[in-house]
Amino acid sequence: MSFVSVIATKKFITVMSDGLAINTETGEEIDQRYKKFHRISKKQFIAFAGNSGLAEEAVRIVGYNNEERDLASIAVSIREQLIKKVPPNIASCQLILGGLEKRKFVIYSFNNDPNRELLFQEPIGDDPVYSFLSDSSNGLNLDKEINKIYPKYGFNTPTKTLKIQKELNNVVADVDPSVNKITFNLTIRK
Structure with missing residues (x-):
C-alpha cells in the first residue's frame, strides 16, 4: 500500500514516504520512485497512501496556493468528497494535510471510510505528535516501533527526526x- 510518516514539533514538521507504487488489482509494481506527498502552499502539504487515483484527484482538487490555507476546511471538504465518490470496500485512500496553520504546526489525518473520524493533532509543549499512513504494516505496532527508535536520535532537529x-x-x-x-x-x- 505505502508508508508515510509525519512528525510535527512546535518548530518544524517532517514528512517521509516510501517510493513504491503497486497496482492494487494485479499486485504489479508500477514505480519504485513515487513520491506520496505534495506541497499545497509554501508551508503546507498533502500526503497520501492507498489508491493513487483517488489520492491524485485529492491533490488536484486542493491545488497549490502561495498563501496559507485553512487546512481544517480543506480536510473536511476532501473527506466528504472521497466518501461520496468511492466506498472504502471498493478502494481505500488515506490522507494527511499538515503544516503551518495560524503560526502552529498541525496534522489532519483522514480517509474515505465514513465510520472513521477526521483526526486533528497539534504539538503541545516539547512533545511531538506523529501520524502514519499505512496498510497494516503486517502486524507492526508503529507507536511501539517509533518509541524504540526515537531515543537514539531525539526529535529536536529535522535531521534527527528524518533519521527516525x-x-x-x-x-x-x-x-x-x-x-x-x-x-x-x-x-x-517556521
Whole structure:
C-alpha cells in the first residue's frame, strides 16, 4: 500500500514516504520512485497512501496556493468528497494535510471510510505528535516501533527526526512487500 510518516514539533514538521507504487488489482509494481506527498502552499502539504487515483484527484482538487490555507476546511471538504465518490470496500485512500496553520504546526489525518473520524493533532509543549499512513504494516505496532527508535536520535532537529522516520520506514519495508526503502522527505520550518 505505502508508508508515510509525519512528525510535527512546535518548530518544524517532517514528512517521509516510501517510493513504491503497486497496482492494487494485479499486485504489479508500477514505480519504485513515487513520491506520496505534495506541497499545497509554501508551508503546507498533502500526503497520501492507498489508491493513487483517488489520492491524485485529492491533490488536484486542493491545488497549490502561495498563501496559507485553512487546512481544517480543506480536510473536511476532501473527506466528504472521497466518501461520496468511492466506498472504502471498493478502494481505500488515506490522507494527511499538515503544516503551518495560524503560526502552529498541525496534522489532519483522514480517509474515505465514513465510520472513521477526521483526526486533528497539534504539538503541545516539547512533545511531538506523529501520524502514519499505512496498510497494516503486517502486524507492526508503529507507536511501539517509533518509541524504540526515537531515543537514539531525539526529535529536536529535522535531521534527527528524518533519521527516525527513515529507520521506521525500513522496519516497515522489511515486513511489508508494498513498501520499499527508497524514501522522499520534506521539512517545513517556521
